[in-house]
Amino acid sequence: MLSIKNLKARVEEKEILKGLNLEVKPGEVHAIMGPNGSGKSTLANVLAGREDYEVTEGEVLFMGKNLLELEPEERAGEGVFLAFQYPVEIPGVTTANFLKTAVNAVRQYRGLDPLDAVQFLKLLKEKMKLVEMDSSLVNRSLNEGFSGGEKKRNEILQMAMLEPKLAILDETDSGLDIDALRIVAEGVNKLRSKDNAFIVVTHYQRLLNYIEPDYVHVLYKGRIVKSGTKELALELEERGYDWIKEEVDANASF
Amino acid sequence: MTTQITPKLISRQLSERYQQLAAGMPATAGFREAAFQKLLQQEVPSTRHEEWKYTNIRSVWKKLGESAGETTAAPSPHWQGDALKVRLAGGQVVEPAEVETANYIVCSLKKAFEKHQDKLQAYFAKHTHLQDDYFVLLNNALWSDGLFVWVKRGQTLPQTLAVFFEEGQSTLENTRHLFLLEEGAQLECAYFFTGDSPIHSLHNCITEAYLAKDASMKHYIAEAEAFHHSRVLRTFADVEQNANYYNVTFVLGGHVARHDLCAALKGTHAEAHFYGLTYLRGNAHTDHHTVVDHIAPKTQSNELYKGVYDGQSAGVFNGKIYVRPDAQQTNAFQSNRTILLTPEASINTKPQLEIWADDVKCSHGATIGQLDEDALFYLRARGIPKAQAKALLLQAFAGEVLDYVGNDSLKEYLLARLQERFS
Numbered sequence: 001m002l003s004i005k006n007l008k009a010r011v012e013e014k015e016i017l018k019g020l021n022l023e024v025k026p027g028e029v030h031a032i033m034g035p036n037g038s039g040k041s042t043l044a045n046v047l048a049g050r051e052d053y054e055v056t057e058g059e060v061l062f063m064g065k066n067l068l069e070l071e072p073e074e075r076a077g078e079g080v081f082l083a084f085q086y087p088v089e090i091p092g093v094t095t096a097n098f099l100k101t102a103v104n105a106v107r108q109y110r111g112l113d114p115l116d117a118v119q120f121l122k123l124l125k126e127k128m129k130l131v132e133m134d135s136s137l138v139n140r141s142l143n144e145g146f147s148g149g150e151k152k153r154n155e156i157l158q159m160a161m162l163e164p165k166l167a168i169l170d171e172t173d174s175g176l177d178i179d180a181l182r183i184v185a186e187g188v189n190k191l192r193s194k195d196n197a198f199i200v201v202t203h204y205q206r207l208l209n210y211i212e213p214d215y216v217h218v219l220y221k222g223r224i225v226k227s228g229t230k231e232l233a234l235e236l237e238e239r240g241y242d243w244i245k246e247e248v249d250a251n252a253s254f
Numbered sequence: 255m256t257t258q259i260t261p262k263l264i265s266r267q268l269s270e271r272y273q274q275l276a277a278g279m280p281a282t283a284g285f286r287e288a289a290f291q292k293l294l295q296q297e298v299p300s301t302r303h304e305e306w307k308y309t310n311i312r313s314v315w316k317k318l319g320e321s322a323g324e325t326t327a328a329p330s331p332h333w334q335g336d337a338l339k340v341r342l343a344g345g346q347v348v349e350p351a352e353v354e355t356a357n358y359i360v361c362s363l364k365k366a367f368e369k370h371q372d373k374l375q376a377y378f379a380k381h382t383h384l385q386d387d388y389f390v391l392l393n394n395a396l397w398s399d400g401l402f403v404w405v406k407r408g409q410t411l412p413q414t415l416a417v418f419f420e421e422g423q424s425t426l427e428n429t430r431h432l433f434l435l436e437e438g439a440q441l442e443c444a445y446f447f448t449g450d451s452p453i454h455s456l457h458n459c460i461t462e463a464y465l466a467k468d469a470s471m472k473h474y475i476a477e478a479e480a481f482h483h484s485r486v487l488r489t490f491a492d493v494e495q496n497a498n499y500y501n502v503t504f505v506l507g508g509h510v511a512r513h514d515l516c517a518a519l520k521g522t523h524a525e526a527h528f529y530g531l532t533y534l535r536g537n538a539h540t541d542h543h544t545v546v547d548h549i550a551p552k553t554q555s556n557e558l559y560k561g562v563y564d565g566q567s568a569g570v571f572n573g574k575i576y577v578r579p580d581a582q583q584t585n586a587f588q589s590n591r592t593i594l595l596t597p598e599a600s601i602n603t604k605p606q607l608e609i610w611a612d613d614v615k616c617s618h619g620a621t622i623g624q625l626d627e628d629a630l631f632y633l634r635a636r637g638i639p640k641a642q643a644k645a646l647l648l649q650a651f652a653g654e655v656l657d658y659v660g661n662d663s664l665k666e667y668l669l670a671r672l673q674e675r676f677s
């Protein structure tokens with residue numbers, strides 16, 4: 001589904017991704033962990049098509065297509081979804097209006113008829129139930145004045161509405177209370193199928209108790225330096241990153 | 255090479271015109287004569303003139319009458335809302351919705367000078383801020399027609415008054431309008447400027463509105479015409495105790511538009527509300543000069559002007575707020591917010607506050623920025639194509655001003671005009 005080979009990217013002359021490799025197959029859940037500033041959000045944003053990041057080397061294939069050639073909206077149409085670490089507040093655009101515009105834009109891209117108001121509301125209600133989101137939120141300006149947790153839940157709602165093939169969740173668990181964490185995780189689990197995949201960026205093992213990953217990767221200094229199964233996350237929780245950093249930094253000095 | 259526009263250069267054409275007008279409306283002859291004599295001593299202001307620093311009205315003047323070539327902009331459809339309609343073309347009231355009841359009068363100003371002298375005498379050209387500058391004198395001497403509106407004490411004009419100005423039929427049009435609202439009277443009025451004639455033209459339009467105690471006037475202005483019509487639009491409101499003058503202005507087209515909007519708050523609790531939305535493309539230019547003069551205590555003013563500038567278009571905002579020594583416990587707010595869509599677009603913004611009272615709440619602010627890139631990316635990442643995402647953001651930006659339009663049908667009409675332009 002997703003194949004990243006030797007990906008290098010920089011922002012403002014600073015190289016952040018330094019030759020990253022990752023293979024994701026349909027049905028899989030990959031967790032990406034790693035110290036602050038190691039490049040996790042950068043990877044997520046590069047995959048979503050943010051223009052501030054310049055890809056200098058490598059390739060990214062998504063369902064056999066060169067993802068890096070596509071506009072952000074085309075990537076969304078193809079089925080890439082990024083749940084932002086910091087969702088943007090957009091005053092003056094209601095969440096409902098935004099969702100309808102987004103859903104119909106994606107449907108158009110996928111060659112489907114647009115949803116009319118009734119169909120849309122039905123879908124919205126169904127998905128809002130999935131993330132147990134309060135209906136008053138969708139009539140407010142997008143993310144404006146939403147609490148941290150409400151913003152994250154709104155990201156999952158959008159994911160549920162847009163039915164992506166590959167969802168990248170960038171620290172969706174941070175800022176969530178214990179109940180919200182469970183709700184969001186359950187929402188994700190309900191959307192899991194043999195045809196879609198998830199990349200879950202997180203700092204905490206806790207989320208992975210709910211969303212069981214098939215693989216856990218450690219991203220450090222712009223590369224995936226260690227991969228393993230879910231036990232790796234437990235080990236990281238216990239030991240921190242120092243042992244990995246030491247390993248990597250020792251190798252780098254050769 | 256610069257050609258000086260001397261008064262002599264214009265006087266031959268204009269003096270004939272002025273003589274005709276004076277002869278046709280004897281009641282105005284003396285007034286016109288005095289103005290014309292002063293006009294002969296003045297020149298069209300250049301950008302050296304402090305009040306015209308960023309708006310080159312002289313270059314507009316020089317082009318008057320020239321062919322503008324093909325007119326490409328399709329004219330906007332007219333607003334079809336429920337209204338009392340008046341149409342002006344070539345500076346004349348051509349479709350007079352002449353109504354006269356015991357409670358209100360709407361007629362042409364020309365006619366009012368014959369029939370309603372008693373009512374207008376004390377007000378016509380009497381606004382304190384109506385100063386003898388070039389365009390005021392030009393209008394005083396040469397106004398051809400306009401509207402006279404009177405609403406009796408405690409009465410309300412039953413329908414919105416919709417005034418359609420079809421511009422460009424003459425090179426230079428001078429129209430004049432007078433609104434008299436007696437105590438507690440209310441009216442809603444909308445000006446629409448349209449026109450697609452293929453010559454460069456200028457419309458010099460002066461409105462005076464006198465709002466007696468407790469009166470209220472909602473004044474909407476919509477400009478969406480071809481790219482070679484220019485306009486000097488001046489509106490002077492006189493606001494007595496508890497009265498409320500409310501203006502929402504949309505500039506969505508045209509070549510050069512200069513707006514002077516002024517309210518004198520003369521009685522306690524008088525209010526002025528000025529809202530503006532400007533969206534320009536090409537090399538269009540809009541200049542908003544506002545004046546709120548807080549004369550009486552406990553007066554209030556609120557100004558919000560938003561602008562989106564595309565292409566090489568340019569905006570000017572100059573907001574003067576005076577708080578006179580007696581105007582204690584005054585509230586005055588002013589804000590000017592701009593989005594520049596291209597590096598070539600520009601805005602000059604300047605608040606000018608002069609405060610002589612000590613117990614006042616005044617605030618002003620200006621922001622200038624580009625379209626929010628993070629917001630744009632967020633929308634695109636959800637599958638919304640770039641152009642549509644941009645339109646959505648611009649519409650959200652404009653929505654705040656649009657929300658001040660209290661007339662739903664008019665609001666819908668304006669929203670449609672905005673959507674046409676944003677997409």
Ligand SMILES: Nc1ncnc2c1ncn2[C@@H]1O[C@H](COP(=O)(O)OP(=O)(O)OP(=O)(O)O)[C@@H](O)[C@H]1O
Nearest residue numbers: 011012016034035036037038039040041042043052
């Ligand atoms: N737009 C930018 N301009 C400058 N530097 C940037 C920009 N975006 C990211 N960086 C830098 O790139 C590095 C990687 O940032 P990134 O956000 O990808 O880290 P992260 O792994 O997601 O960290 P965290 O766990 O704290 O979210 C950091 O040093 C960051 O400061």
Ligand SMILES: [Mg+2]
Nearest residue numbers: 040041042085
């Ligand atoms: Mg991050």
